[in-house]
Amino acid sequence: MKSLLSTVFRKEMRDHLRDHRSVWSAVGMTLLGPILFGVMFTVMASWLNKDKPLELPVLGRSHAPSLVAYLERSGATLTEPPADYEARIQAGKLDTVLIIPEDYGEDFAAGRTAKVHLVMDNSRNQARTTIRRVQQLLNGYSGLLGAQRLLARGVAPELASPLKVEEVDLSTPERLAASLLSIIPIFLVFAAFSGGMNVAIDAMAGERERGSLESLLLNPVRREALVVGKWLAAVVFAVAATTLCLVAFLLVMNRVPLQDLGVKVRLDPLAVLGLWAGVLPLALMASAGQMLLSTFARSFKEAQTYMQMLSLLPTLPGMVLVLSPVQSQTWMFAVPVLGQEMLVQELMRGEPLGPLPFVLGLVSCAALALGFLAWTARLLRDERIIFGRS
CATH class of the missing domain: 3.40.1710.10 (abc type-2 transporter like domain)
Incomplete structure (x- = not known):
């Protein structure tokens, strides 16, 4: 099974790396957030330059x-x-x-x-x-x-002036920065969802539309190995997109004059590693969920329609946290998407976090990913799924 899984993985990676248009499309969507961030805060800093x-x-x-x-x-x-x-x-x-x-x-x-x-x-x-x-x-x-x-x-x-109010601000530079840079977790989560989306769609709905999925399943292969091999290829692209998005944000934050906005961002290598490790579990869950959804689609275009609606869901928790911040509680880190966005915000605020939030996020995302993959493998045993292209 290991050799079969490796063969499927290499085949999917080779096919999708050849599709330069798809790769550059994923890169463009990933870099959209850092570019908007850089332009917006540069303009704001120029306005506030005293x-x-x-x-x-x-x-x-x-x-x-x-x-x-x-x-x-x-x-x-x-x-x-x-x-x-x-x-x-x-x-x-x-x-x-x-x-x-x-x-x-x-x-x-x-x-x-x-x-x-x-x-x-x-x-x-x-x-x-x-x-x-x-x-x-x-x-x-x-x-x-x-x-x-x-x-x-x-x-x-x-x-x-019988009363004079002297403000005592207990906020740290990291907390002020986190409140202003609260859009960063949204784009990191979006990168985890969009990075492997095209790979997941083509691996299931694309091959089903072309008829190559039928030929592949005629071989004596285990459905589980086939699904996991395709899923790993999507995860690689999702992880690469998340890493690229985080690196781009770090580069932009070093170039944008945030000090003109009264913001001081202090992210040491350990904090950066925490940001990266905190978001990565979403790549596992998102890729598996996208493959499952693509299995139900009869064509590549239909799967893209589903994904466009699905891509809006990860932004909802982030918008809630921006508009109405809530006090983080331990159980929240076990909620996919919400937990990752809260984890990123806490790290940017400089809050001390132990390993528990990371473990909760990884376990919950991995459990959902396994459930989605098992469901996808079971669907590939249904003739209506394999041969139904109309």
């Missing part, structure tokens, strides 16, 4: 010389806004414009609240950083004036 000069168009600078001087001392470059500044803001060509009304000086001299207008479009994410920086400067100037007015009247400025 070192770039702040250019602020101001209308009516002559009405508030002290405010203008404060903004310039704070590093803002003040310019004259164009006549069509509202249209330019809506079109995304300007971030914001500060308007100082003519009656600003009268209200200011009388000790009343002087109003200014900050024209913006809050629906544009790229403009929010500039808007927030301008708002911080205006709030700082307002606080400075308020303190000076109280001192001029012999009142301590502290009386206007």
Whole structure:
């Protein structure tokens, strides 16, 4: 049986490595997550880069010389806004414009609240950083004036702030990074499911559609050896895709300026090995489940339709964890997909994990994989499955 299993495995690997289009398609789907991650966080870091000069168009600078001087001392470059500044803001060509009304000086001299207008479009994410920086400067100037007015009247400025809240943040850099990088587990799980998908489909539905599965089963071969040999080929591709996805994420995280987002990622070699070992059991289960589903399909195209619906299921636990984080419990690590995504998040948070979560994940995925493989082998004894191509 061992020689037969090895023969089937080598045959499947040789066939699928020759299909360059299928291989590159799997690679492209695997690298999609790291590429999106790199582009998204690079753009976000450029938006939040506080070192770039702040250019602020101001209308009516002559009405508030002290405010203008404060903004310039704070590093803002003040310019004259164009006549069509509202249209330019809506079109995304300007971030914001500060308007100082003519009656600003009268209200200011009388000790009343002087109003200014900050024209913006809050629906544009790229403009929010500039808007927030301008708002911080205006709030700082307002606080400075308020303190000076109280001192001029012999009142301590502290009386206007009876309560001061000092935040004590107990989060570590790893926990902050894990909360921001929570999409990484989703893509790692997706790679484990998509890496061997084409191999599993072609090994069962593809050969069934071409009629080669009938010829293969006419030989004195054990169904179990045939199924396991094909499954191992799919597992190799799934493991390769997961490894490639993890390596790509590590390379991207080292190149993206995450420090501009206040994120510090610290993954030592042991943590990286834990991430890899934590996700790999999904390759066993996913490949077996995909082979089982492909056995029911009458054609390659029909099997692809099933797989497209199946590929949405692994993302659901990850989306739940992103939108509504839950406190991890030991039994959760035994739930396939959910356990792997929680394991990756815990490792990225720097939480101490013993071997139990890894063992639970491996045992549950391996048990399901064995069940799927046994079911597939039993289906290959059914003539309706083997000869039914219509």
